[in-house]
Amino acid sequence: MPRYVALLTWTEQGLHNVKDTITRAQAARQAFQAGGGQLIDIYWTMGQYDAVTIFEAPDDETASRFLLAVGLQGNIRTVTLRAFNEQEMGRILQGLP
DSSP: OOOEEEEEEEEEHHHHHGGGGGHHHHHHHHHHHHHOOEEEEEEEEESSEEEEEEEEEEHHHHHHHHHHHHHHTEEEEEEEEEEEHHHHHHHHTTTTT
């Protein structure tokens, strides 16, 4: 299953409701599972991003749907990266001339 890294920043609303961040993370974990994915982990961070998540989804469309649904709640903005494991990168490299 494809893996993704999402970099999260709080919106003004999200910062105002920061005390609910763990509850929101738990709800997101359940939503990912209900949609066929898995929220592997979430880390709250210091610096440019407020949190980093690692998750799996069956495909890019499902991953986008998950993130849009979370974004619609108005608490975060995301930057998402498709991550490739060693086996996937090996297949990519095999296609090089």
